[in-house]
Amino acid sequence: MITGPRTGPLDADQVLEAYPWPAAGRWVRAMMVTTLDGAAAGPDGLSGSISSDVDKAVFNAVRRLADVVLVGAGTIRAERYGPMVAKPEDADARAAQGSAPAPVLAVVSPSLDLPWEEPMFAESTSRPIVITLSSADSQRLDVAREHAEVVVLGDSLDVARLLDLLEQRGLRRIVCEGGPTLLASIASEGLLDEADITVSPMFAGGAHTSPTPVFTSPARFDLAHVIMGDGFLMNRYLRTTR
Ligand SMILES: NC(=O)c1ccc[n+]([C@@H]2O[C@H](COP(=O)([O-])OP(=O)(O)OC[C@H]3O[C@@H](n4cnc5c(N)ncnc54)[C@H](OP(=O)(O)O)[C@@H]3O)[C@@H](O)[C@H]2O)c1
Structure with missing residues (x-):
């Protein structure tokens, strides 16, 4: 069966409504x-440079x-991430669901080679979390602790443990915004509940990043919408419950 698209402009609140979080439990959403x-x-x-206003x-x-x-x-090294700040328009909805005023930024970095001078560390509403390994350099650990809450995960990056740890802190609505390396680890462990993948109508070649990883088993996901x-397709996939 082939179905056509339903068209019509969506305002910001309607787009938000299209991405609900479950009422309970941990939920891991990828966005790329x-x-x-x-x-x-x-x-x-x-x-x-591969995104657009609608994306x-x-x-x-x-x-x-x-x-x-x-x-x-x-x-974090490639993109200039802004600070995660509380927004008045989200205050009621966030309070109603029991969330802090703004999302917390969590960065996975075994090397601790991070741009500490960027405002995301000093100006975010909540202190960012940096997840590293026991092999981290002790001087870099000291610097990291000046700018963020540092969590030492162990001697290898166990992504299941990482997600458990976030959940134990009450951070159950998790958006993984990439990049390809981190998302590949989470996807390959079967830990994604949702994949929000925008397809950009261009070819860029593979010289700049590893390929975008999402599904290790596409049959486990359903297309939700x-x-x-502007020629961009914003696909929302949900882990199949069948
Ligand atoms: N298209 C999109 O939506 C999108 C989204 C995000 C990023 N990007 C692009 O992706 C590129 C960056 O790609 P990337 O793959 O390097 O990004 P990444 O996954 O954000 O970063 C990789 C780094 O994160 C740490 N890391 C992540 N997963 C790890 C694991 N399983 N085990 C150990 N360390 C892990 C390591 O940090 P240390 O090096 O500190 O040890 C590793 O070098 C940039 O060009 C960026 O613009 C695109």
Whole structure:
């Protein structure tokens, strides 16, 4: 069966409503944009150059009511992440669901080679969390502790443990915004509940990033919706319950 798209503009609240969180339990949502040839960044090495206003509107909706935005260090080094700040328009909804005023930024970084001077560390509403390993350099650990809450996970990056740890802190609405390395680890362990994947109508070549990873077993996901705009397809996939 072939079905056609339902068209019509969506405002910011309608886009938000299209990305609900479950009422209880941990939920791990991936958010990434990929080109038609699977690239996670454009020729400048950034995801913004393969994104668009409509994709950014969905990106904002996907993280708006999250408890935590989880990213790998490569993303933090490449992209200029802004601070995670409380927004008045989200205050009531966040309070009603028992969330802190703003999502917490959580960065996975065994090396602790991070741009500590970026405002995301000093100006976020909640102190960012940095997840590292027991092999981390002790001087870098000292520096990291000046800027973030540091969690030493152990001697290897066990992503299941990492997600458990976030959940134990009450951070159960988890958005993983990549990059490809971190998302591949989470996806390959079968730990994704939702994948919000924007398909960008361009080819970028594979020179800049590893391919965008999402499904190790596509049969385990159902397509929940596609939002379209400017030639971009914002696909929402949910782990199948069948
Ligand atoms: N298209 C999109 O939606 C999107 C989203 C995010 C990023 N990006 C792009 O992706 C590129 C960065 O890619 P990336 O793969 O390097 O990003 P990444 O996954 O954010 O970062 C990789 C780094 O994070 C840590 N890390 C993540 N997973 C790990 C694991 N399983 N085990 C150990 N360490 C782990 C390591 O940090 P240390 O090096 O500190 O040890 C590793 O070098 C940039 O060009 C960025 O613009 C695109």
